[in-house]
Amino acid sequence: xxxxxxxxxxxxxxxxxxxxxxxxxxxxxxxxxxxxxxxxxxxxxxxxxxxxxxxxxxxxxxxxxxxxxxxxxxxxxxxxxxxxx
Numbered sequence: 001x002x003x004x005x006x007x008x009x010x011x012x013x014x015x016x017x018x019x020x021x022x023x024x025x026x027x028x029x030x031x032x033x034x035x036x037x038x039x040x041x042x043x044x045x046x047x048x049x050x051x052x053x054x055x056x057x058x059x060x061x062x063x064x065x066x067x068x069x070x071x072x073x074x075x076x077x078x079x080x081x082x083x084x085x
Contacts, residue, residue, distance in 0.1 A: 001025050001032035003039060009056055009064065012048055019056045021046075021064040028068045036065055 007024035010016055023040060027033040037045070044062030048054060075083040 001027055001035050003036065007064075009060065012050075012054060012066065013056050014054050017056060019059050021060045021062070023063040024066070025063070026066040026068050030069065033065070033067075033069070036063070 003025045007021050010018040025036050040063045046064045073085045075085045
């Protein structure tokens with residue numbers, strides 16, 4: 001996890017508006033996510049995925065975390081419910 005400052009969010013913004021985040025990082029594991037949140041616990045935090053249907057009109061004053069963690073695991077299931085992780 002590499003914490004960056006003053007990063008353009010244009011690649012993640014659906015309409016391609018060039019706004020910036022005070023801080024930005026990409027996380028690929030739960031360990032990296034915990035590290036990012038610990039290092040920046042006093043900042044506003046916005047979580048994003050691939051950027052589809054995301055419209056940011058102004059610079060974001062805080063931390064933007066791009067989630068690259070993949071996968072779905074069935075924790076438990078019965079006839080009425082499925083719990084996913």
